[in-house]
Amino acid sequence: MMNCKEATQLLSEKLDRPLGTKEKVALGFHTTICVSCRNFAHQMEELRDISKHYMKGDTDKEK
Amino acid sequence: MIDVNPSSDVNSSPAINVFHDAVFMEDLRSQMFKFAQLQVRDHQLAEDAVQEAMISAYQNIEKFGRQSALKTWVFSILKNKLIDLLRKEKRHTAASQLEDGSNLSGDALMDALFEQNGHWQKHERPKKWDQPEHGVENKHFWRVFDACLNALPEKYGRLFMMREFLEMETSEICHNEDITVSNLNVTLYRARLRLRECLEDNWYQAEVSK
Known part of the structure; x- marks a missing residue:
């Protein structure tokens, strides 16, 4: 069974390469039962989103 | 142009x-x-x-x-x-030659975050973040974000920026920086671990505790 360390590494790699079917299944199972890794998964997407805003120069809003 | x-x-x-x-x-x-x-x-x-x-x-x-x-x-x-x-440029400062830096990185980072059995250390477990409007719309957020980027070990910061800011493909980064795909994956993973923790501690959770 996949542990949090393995799950989080895959959640990071998901941003850089397509995951295989086995990886997806194991990851899906893990994140269903682990709230910390589920939070981590959202945060990985959030980090990518934040980076896009950063490059768009959105850092001056509400100046 | x-x-x-x-x-x-x-x-x-x-x-x-x-x-x-x-x-x-x-x-x-x-x-x-x-x-x-x-x-x-x-x-x-x-x-x-x-x-x-x-x-x-x-x-x-x-x-x-x-x-x-x-x-x-x-x-x-x-x-x-x-x-x-x-x-x-085939620069002489390819990431393969950069040290991880003095900041928490490598195995020390992993040991700080995870227990022996690969589960999160109790106090390191990722918490739920607030909605984005508390983040990117706020200029103070960007100050925290900059500080967190700067706190990354040099190699982490550089590869993270290539991937996320310059949006280079992993194959291209590996070729330019003379590193293997698995080395890049691990470095990006650790950079993201560090960044998410830094943002959580200094922004998302810092807001909650105010």
Whole structure:
């Protein structure tokens, strides 16, 4: 069974390469039962989103 | 660069004023320089790239009505210049030769975050983040974000920026930096672990506890 360390590494790699079917299944199972890794998964997407805003120069809003 | 949208009334554009805002321009220049420097690791090359991006912006002055539009423009020019530089130069500071740095990294980082059995250490478990409007819409957020980026070990920061800011493909990064795919994956993973923790501690959870 996949542990949090393995799950989080895959959640990071998901941003850089397509995951295989086995990886997806194991990851899906893990994140269903682990709230910390589920939070981590959202945060990985959030980090990518934040980076896009950063490059768009959105850092001056509400100046 | 070909001007696809020539404008005859350059002088009436409010954009001129953007270039006359010395504080804004100096902020922008230093942000761009910091960004370029992290990528190319060469003071002169970084200065040149920033200079060229600024000149290009000036030549397209009629396109910017707002400061944010100018900023978006120069950063996208700068990004392309940096990618060109990284492609061309087989630099002697490839990431393969960078140390992880003195900040928490490598196995020490993993041990701090995870227990022996691979589960999160109790106090390191990721918490739920607030909605994005508490983040990217707020200029204080960007200060925290900058600080967190700067706190990353050099190698982490550089590879993270190549992947996320310059949006280079992993194969290209590996080729340029002379590292293996698994090395890149692990480095990006650790960079993201560090960044998410830093943001959580200094922004998302810091807000909650106020």
